[in-house]
Amino acid sequence: MVRAQFKRDIVILGGGLNGAALALALSYGPHEVTLVEPCPPSSPAADWDARIYAYSPGNVAWLRGLGGWTDTLRQQPLHAMRVHGDAQGQLTFDALETGLPALAFMAENGRLQWQIWQALQARGVQIVSERPVAVEWGERGVVHRVCCDAGTELEARLLVAADGAHSWLRQQAGIGLDVEDYCQSGLVANFECEHPHRGIAWQWFRSDGILAYLPLPNRHLSIVWSTPTEAVAARLSQSPEALAHEVAEAGGRVLGDLRLITPAQAFPLKRRLAHEWVRPGLALLGDAAHTVHPLAGQGVNLGFRDSRLLAEMLASGGDPGEIGRLQSYALRRREDVLSMQAVTGNLKRSFYELGAPFGAWRNTGMTIVNALGPLKQALMRHAVQ
Ligand SMILES: Cc1cc2nc3c(=O)[nH]c(=O)nc-3n(C[C@H](O)[C@H](O)[C@H](O)COP(=O)(O)OP(=O)(O)OC[C@H]3O[C@@H](n4cnc5c(N)ncnc54)[C@H](O)[C@@H]3O)c2cc1C
Known part of the structure; x- marks a missing residue:
């Protein structure tokens, strides 16, 4: 049963650090954005989160500028x-x-995600806390549609897969993956x-x-x-x-x-690398597109740099699903990701193989x-x- 239908410019699947940061950055731009996340973060407890990351100064400055990183963060x-x-x-x-x-x-991870979500809510970004269950792919230049488990349907000119290493959206698109088990x-x-x-x-x-x-x-x-x-x-x-x-x-x-x-x-x-990062009206980012060995502490940092570039490229308006611009995003981000995969993989191999x-x-x-x-x-x- 369809409960609600929305036509949006951009729909992001996955409200982890990378997807939530992209949604926040896009909220300052010309497009209407919706974030779909089946497991919204809860208010952090006093205990320490098991997942603790090192964030680069460049990414911290970017998040600060968006209101997603404040001095109240531990x-x-x-x-x-x-x-x-x-x-x-x-x-x-x-x-x-x-x-x-x-x-x-x-x-x-949990406290930063919570702060970014607080900023998203302050910016009035639409959030759908449902699990996507089906996607209908439009023809070239036509919108894609995502159907969620509680009946919400979303049409978008650009769908973004930020739903992690086991990305459901990447699988729905039939995009293959190079995987190296470390x-x-x-x-x-x-x-x-x-x-x-x-x-x-x-x-x-x-x-x-x-x-x-x-x-x-x-x-x-x-x-x-x-x-x-x-x-x-x-x-x-x-x-x-x-x-x-x-x-x-x-x-x-x-x-x-x-x-x-x-x-x-x-x-x-x-190590994972998606065979394609973009198609008309579709872009992959963060762990949905690539994962690296954590020895350099760069996984989420690469994802933030994906989000930074994509948001910057979409800031000028126009059709967000236009393939030329998306290809340019993929091309510009690939070098950073491939060099980090090579450095971390070679270091690991030189010591253990x-x-x-x-x-x-x-x-x-x-x-x-x-x-x-x-x-x-x-x-x-x-x-x-
Ligand atoms: C041991 C270890 C240590 C690490 N240390 C570091 C470090 O120090 N520095 C660093 O930069 N990186 C580090 N990383 C990497 C980092 O954890 C990841 O790169 C980062 O968490 C990826 O973020 P993401 O938002 O892309 O994906 P995720 O964090 O996986 O978020 C994906 C989101 O999508 C949601 N989702 C799932 N399915 C769906 C669906 N069908 N529809 C909608 N939403 C969905 C999930 O609920 C989740 O919220 C480390 C990784 C490991 C394993």
Whole structure:
């Protein structure tokens, strides 16, 4: 039964960070926008969210300008990062070298999503909290129609798939996907630490995986430990004390004793790349279009850069589903995504697939990059965008 019908310029499926940020950016433009999200975020509790990300200064400035990032957000500036190889290799990044106040800002997924949604509501963006169940594709130049489970029907000149790595809309469009299984899972957990972290992040390329310590406010710490999938179950079943002890030891006790404050969770890690990002009246972005290894903390940042560019390109008005402009969006975003997939994939492979004979080479490589100012500066310039 059709309960309500709307004709809109743009309908975005997925109100996670990427889709919600796009909807907010588009609310300042000439088009009528609707966001469809079956699981709206709830008001954040005092507990720490298991999903904590490092947001680049460029993306934070963009969100701030839209009213989606405010000082009330629980956040921690990242002043420096120390990366250690499995031998003597070492890379250090310092915010002072970039001329920026921070290399990145740590914040919880749930709290940031909540802030963006508050801003969306303040801007009067139409939100449909239903699950799409069918899509009818219009002919070239004709609108597409999305039908939702509680009876809402939406016609749009542009449909945006921002519905995550398992994108329903991408599947409905029959768009294929390149998938590379990293055979690793990312174990995430939060801890209280004995010693102050001074806003420094650490990352260790160990023989059993990549461990990252990411600072949070008030002597708290978030970790991402990317390890072979078969090793994750054992870690998840440990007692909180045993896991805290193992994580503290694996990090050389740089922050002293740790105490687990949120239960550990694990996510399988895969590189994904959609075969097509755009069609007439259809655009993919964020995890629906691509996923990367989290070792560089860039997944959601790439998605925000997709949203930034798409919103910027649509700001001049006209038909939002026109394929020429959408192709130009896809072309301009592909290079950033492909280079990040190559860098993270090659780093992971050089440590875990090439084996011991390459150990000296890769550790020397890290130390050389560290000593070579311009290459390191280029890496940092890319990461802070
Ligand atoms: C262990 C780990 C650590 C990470 N760390 C970082 C980091 O430090 N920095 C970083 O930048 N990235 C990081 N990432 C990547 C980051 O988590 C993702 O890139 C990001 O969350 C993707 O956001 P999204 O909005 O595209 O998708 P999602 O967050 O998956 O949001 C998709 C939304 O679509 C909704 N949805 C689902 N189906 C439908 C449907 N049919 N119709 C409508 N809506 C639907 C969902 O409810 C959801 O709200 C990490 C990833 C992992 C696994």
